[in-house]
Amino acid sequence: MIATLAALAIAALVAPVVMWRLGPKGFYVIAAAPAGALAWVLTHWPSNGPRIETVEWVPRLHMTLVMRMDTLAAVMSVLILGIGTLVLCYCANYFDAMRPRVAVFGGEMLAFAAAMFGLVVSDNMLVLYVFWEATTVLSFLLVGFYGVRASSRRAATQALLVTTLGGLAMLGGIIALGSTTGSYLLSDLIAHPPAASVYVDIAIGAILIGALSKSAIVPLHFWLPGAMAAPTPVSAYLHAAAMVKAGVYLVARLAPGFATLPVWQVMVLGLGALTMLVGGWRSLRELDLKLILAFGTVSQLGFLMVLLGFGDANVALAGITMLVAHAMFKAALFMVVGIIDHSTGTRDLRKLARLGQRMPALALIAGAAAASMAGLPFTFGFVAKEAAFGTIWTSGALPDWQARGIDLVLLTGAVITMAYSTRFLWGAFGRKLRPNPSLAVSRALQPSAMFLAPPAVLAVAGIVSAFSAGWLGTLFEPYADTLPSWGEPLEHLGLWHGFGLPLLFSVIAMVGGVGAFLIVRALRDHLFVRPALINADRIYDATLRAVDAASLALTRTTQRGSLPVTQGVILATMVVLPTVALFAGARSVIDPAGFDSGPQAVVALLMLAAALGVVILRNRLAAVLAIGLNGYGCVFLFARYGAPDLALTQALVETLTLVIFVLVLRKLPAESPERPQGATRIVRAVIAVAVGVTVSVLAVFAAAARSATPLHEIIPDIAYRVGHGANAVNVLLVDIRAWDTLGEISVLIVAATGVASMVFRNRRFGAAPRVADADNGGKSLPSDRTTWLLGSDLRDPRHRSLVLEATTRLVFPTMVVLSVFFFYSGHNSPGGGFAGGLTMGLALVLRYLAGGRYELGEALPIEAGTILGTGLAISGGTAAASLFFGAPALSSAMFEVTLPLLGEVKIVTALFFDLGIYLIVVGLVLDILRSLGARLDVEADAS
16 A cells, blocks of 8 residues: 555656656556556455555654555545546546646646545544645645636635635544544544543544535535636546545544544534535526536535444445445536537536537436436436435434434435436536527537547446446445444345335435426526525635734734834733743742852853843944853853753854844944833833743742653663763754754754845845956956965955954864864764754854855855755655664664774764754855845945
């Protein structure tokens, strides 16, 4: 399964290249990927029990890749891969010409197939959620295919917002349920469901919100009809066979363990039944063939929710049968609509008539698929509906009045289904005796055989499956066996079960549906002119407007354009909330200790004086130096209490921060403006003092509340045993808490990009300028000059310092060697990639200060973005590399090598992760010097 998933992902990456080289016919080539995956599923059908594959990923975060293929997953995989193959073949004739967007479209469709396959075979709910959101993002891209159209952009955004919000609710439910049960595996939850409680009800309700939003269940159904702005292949795949089935699949997966919960029955059965009626009724009002099918899909999804969420083995067997039947007939009908639109240029049923005479083959395909949708005899849809009607009526999963009430609601939905199926066929292919001058059929283009083949295969499959119902039922029954039968034996599928209630319901549905169609046709002027009283799409727009208005009102209140006011609100909140929480709850008795030594008291007084100096001083440079004094005071305290690694890092960061401040201060006046007087100054002082007191008090209480063994007593031993290093700080960064570090350096890169982008305003510049690129007034530099500080010759003599240049020549090589030493020794001694990178960064700062912006280009003639990207790639690659060796991500190992002269050398794989950190820090410093240094120098020269 994992290999199949990886193959699909690789095919998705390669697909755009294939498409661009071969044109639309390249769809036939890339269709081989899902076809091959389909062949694998069929040849590895889980006949003898589930197939399970496991790969350790992040076990401490419960992110282990557990792929499990049972009957339900196998059925869904066949639909995803089989219909995906046919849709890609359909695309070869749907798209007339190859454009870059079409080439990318092929890759996105394959990526979507991979994400859906990963979703249905994932046993780990957290991994399932990753694939769940991948389908959301890919559907956004596919629905927004026609990005130049406002309707497409709106539809894509609407689908993204609704399904993403539902997905976030589902994530909360997954975490709540997993933390309650201690397992995030679906198989464990179903085998050992937690006892019913309010907490479990809330968790299941949150998960169901995600499932209902994905499957377009009322009241979150409105995004699906809007998504019809997508190309027809997207509708035929995502909105008939794949994406909208994700929520139905999740409900089917959880039903064996949670179908008896009241929250489940209300949300799944109640809303599902309502959706079947609402979607069916809306389909009768539409004039666009594609929208008729879209609202019909909403209706059928509600039907599927009821069947697969009912909690009865026999009903579940009918549900999985309808799941397969719906995917086949609805995908075929969407393709038929695409052919009609492609041939006539319209989908409006008022402009279509007698199309059956011009395209009899297409009419036959549509008739067979629509017959299955309506549940006519000799179709797979008929088999599913007959099974549903009979099993729900006699099920013991619910009280008799509830089960039979739901059955009657579904019968009403079946009547409506027959009505809109008839209306679809009549609207597209009927004779329509009344003349209509706007008919587009006379100029319709005949579709090719290859264009007709994909929907024809699905339409024929819907009939062949009906005659193979008994054999298919044996394939579906292992899933049905996972649910209780409530005293009724499992009824096998069959094309004919004799005379009885199911047949009576089918006759009522057919006769009533035709009658409803005739009534709708007679009253069409009233139905189509008057807008619906309640429209979910309008409610969505009103909700967005209300959210925008509320956000603007909140912004006007809290962000008035004044940085001091905004910062004051944030700091006041920081004071009030923790203080109230502290004194409202239980507190430990504190016993604060005084100063341990005289030097500590002296340093504390100096730091206090520096803090007061920052408030009083108006000279900006003096205030910055005062801030730096506080930082260096922390360096002393770290060193005094046995934390040399923290002291070293703090000293390097503080020095670099001072340099950055000085670079910025060049563009500001030397003196700050007059301080505010009166009440404003008093308020600022009160907030400042309150923040300091709050932090100090919280720190004291936090120290007093410790009841377990302090971490500092056990971390050194853990660092040496697990991370193979004596420097606990560095081992924490690159091994024990490496995931935190990976996230932090990613944020660091984003921040660096944002800062540089604001400085450059219009566009990012490349590497720092080189001496060879400088305009030296036509003069050439001496050829015998060394490259050391060559850039200083291009500076204004007034800004040169011979003492600094001479010092740089001596100190720079030493700092470079020191940075490499810190990097290599950091795992066992003070240092590491962060400290080594900072040291190298300070060496570059020294070169820049001595030689100017051209010297910066000579010192490191590489673009900062390249260094940042390389560092992130190395760190990320290290994170993933261990997976290939069967170990969790970012796990480290130690091995020994024998080198000439050096002898035996121990190397920890975390060193490579640390190398990425080293490069990122160097790239960040280079980016700062390039943006706040060299770029500002250019602007200063220009002015």
